[in-house]
Amino acid sequence: MEDLSKYKGKEQGYFKHCLLEAYLERLFMIVGKFHNTICYVDCFAGPWQSNSDDLEDTSIAVSLNIIRKCRDGLKLMDRDVHFRALFVEEKKKSFRVLDSYLNGRRDDGIETQAKHGEFHKLIPEILDWCKTDSFVFFFVDPTGWKDAIELSTLAPLLERPNSELLINFMYDFLSRTAPQEVFRDDMERIFGIVPDTELMEPAEREAHLLSLYRNNLKRVTPAGREKPRTAYVKVLKPTEDRTLYHLVYLTGHPKGIVVFMEASDKLDLVQKKARALAKQDKRVAKTKQFELFSADEHLKDERSETNLDEVKAYWLSHLTTKPKCxxxxxxxxxxxxxxxLPSEFQKAFAELVKEGKVQNLDAKRARPVKAVNFDKNEALVRLQQ
Ligand SMILES: C[S@@+](CC[C@H](N)C(=O)[O-])C[C@H]1O[C@@H](n2cnc3c(N)ncnc32)[C@H](O)[C@@H]1O
Incomplete structure (x- = not known):
């Protein structure tokens, strides 16, 4: 990934791009084994708040670089996959930069196109561009929610087969506006109901709004496909312990959820490091004194939210003395x-094995890191009730 210095003051963007990059790489390498064409649509492309002339700190460059890497990787596996990428941008000036950037790139086997206009008005054209059967990953990263993240806007994308979406759920923004009377109709369009969060504590409100949104998205079921599933990662404000946004991912494939959560798992530390660094920069700017210790020394201050005892209790409640795959x-x-996170499930299971409470019947020896290999459908059992 690009070096963090390009993201000074917009560390949250760094994390977003790291996730996009990590997930897209795994996704394209898997999908490329079965599909001859893969489409990528950036519905709110930018460039936006870029600190660099080469646009390397934008989702445009990040996605195209990873597409190129995957195309080369797939070629080595004798898979000549055709990639198509569409970038939509409303602002005239940004569109001109986008268009000239795309024209200046030379990526063999990758077809790119820029579209100028408002995303929601262009949806029929975007769907035409995607064609009916191809696999499409849509990135929805707007600056506001209206005509962007509501179910009524996204439904046509969700309804087509072989669609996956990554949506920026602007929590910081939405949590402040959700209780306001003037936004009642907008909130109903986003959440399916007008949320009543007045008596809720902040953490409860966050969980409630996010869950309403995710469940609302899942009301759309494309014909002939598995049930829709969602997962998310939380992006915190760089120098405060508060949520800025969630990246909500929607797929019709169970493997997609696992791969997405594995990518988020790997990036957990990336976000913690970026925040520790941003907080250190803020302290230095305030006190005008350089710190002797590196930002990494403060990593332990970045809280981890999951209580491993809860994960262990979850495992125990899902296992019996009868083996289950x-x-x-x-x-x-x-x-x-x-x-x-996947690593939390693995760690909890490994601890339970050590405590003699559970066993993986397919593991020949104790496996502290990958205690369960879910690709192999392993048989697990509880040793005591
Ligand atoms: C948050 S920025 C995108 C950032 C980009 N995804 C990245 O990570 O580098 C949103 C972009 O959408 C554009 N935009 C705003 N409203 C739009 C609309 N209705 N349709 C298309 N683009 C829009 C803005 O001009 C801005 O460039």
Whole structure:
């Protein structure tokens, strides 16, 4: 990933791009084995708040670089996958920069196009561009919610087969406006109902609004496909312990949830490091004194939210003395139900093995890191009730 210095003052963007990059790479390498064409649509492309002339700190460059890397990687596996990428931008000036950037790139086997206009008005054209059957990843990263993240806007994208979406759920913005009477209709369009959060504590309100939004998205079921599933990662304000936004991911494939959560898991530390650095910069700017210790020394201050005892209790409640196989589908259900990270499930299971409470019947020896291999549908059992 690009170096963090390009993201000074917009560290939250760094994390967003790291996630996009990590997830897209895994996704395209998997999908490219089965599909000859892969489409990527950036519905609110920018460039936006870029600190660099080469646009390397924008989702435009990040996505195209990863597409190129995947195309090369797939070629080495004898898969000549055709990639198509569409970038939509409303602002005239940004569109001109976008268009000239795309024209200046030379990416063999990658077809790019820029579209000027408002995303919601262009949806029929975007769907035409996607064609009916191809696999499409839509990135929805707007500056406001109206005509952007509501179900009524996104439904045509969700309804087509083989669509995946990554949506910026601007929580900081939405939590402040949700209780206001003037936004009642907008909130109903986003959440399916007008949320009543007046008596809720901040953490409860956040969980409630996010869950309303995710469940509302899942009301759309494309024909002939599995049930829609969602997962998310939380992006905190760089120098405060408050949520800025959630990146909500929607897919019709259980493997998608597992791969997305694995990518978020790997990036957990990236976000913690970026925040520790941003906080250090803020302290230095305020006190005008350089700090002897590196920002990494403050990593331990970045709280981890999941209580491992809860994860262990969850495992125990899902196991009995009769062996049960756990594969990708079961793991996707667990991740979606709890929002815990894959590494937390692995760590909790490994501890339970050590405590003599559970066993993986398919593991020949104790496996502290990958205690359960969900790709292999391993049989797990509880040793005591
Ligand atoms: C948050 S920025 C995108 C940032 C970009 N995804 C990145 O990570 O580098 C949103 C962009 O959408 C554009 N925009 C705003 N309203 C739009 C609309 N209705 N349709 C298309 N683009 C829009 C803005 O001009 C801005 O460039």
């Amino acid at each position: 756990f594969g990708g589908r079961e793991f996707a259900d667990m991740l979606e139900e709890t929002d815990w």
